[in-house]
Amino acid sequence: MSIATKPKHIGRNISRIRELRGMKQEALAFAIGLSQQSVSNIEGSENVDEEKLTAIAEVLGVSAEAIKNYSDETVLNVINNTFTSNDNSTINGVNLQPNFNPLDKILELYERLVEVEKEKIEYLERLLKGK
Known part of the structure; x- marks a missing residue:
């Protein structure tokens, strides 16, 4: 029994990266010269043509390959492995024990x-x- 790998959903990856950047669909649409509805359609598509993907990647500040290979798990791993806090209260805020x-x-x-x-x-x- 073989398990087929789920194909990458490029539009969903674009949407997630855009949201991580704090950018609205309207802003992305304006930057690449499309309507907001067109960006919505792109984000709903499993595949995006290379020309549009390259333009979107440039606006989002990532490579087209980064969009193609994006995964939430990778982002979370990077955040978890690079986040450092000199303030333990950020991490252990619930267990704050003042010494006064x-x-x-x-x-x-x-x-x-x-x-x-x-x-x-x-x-x-x-x-x-x-x-």
Whole structure:
């Protein structure tokens, strides 16, 4: 029993790369001189002619081969293997364990706020006495 490999859907690959780039269909259409509906039709097509594929690839900043060979798994592997964070809270945000008492910090901020308000009152009183 043989398992046939699923053919690459070039239009879907174009759509995914475009979305990863944060580009709308209208912007891609304008850049390659087509209508938004034409881009929608291209993204729905399994195959795209080489001329259009090359123009789209140029606008998206990738090669035509990258569009043909695109896979979500590869992108996720690249992201997972290259993402580094100097801030552990990004990765372990749920398990954040502060090494200080948050109530102490709130109290410090409140005391600072009261001090600033006292200074403001003193300043305003000096201004009123000067007039």
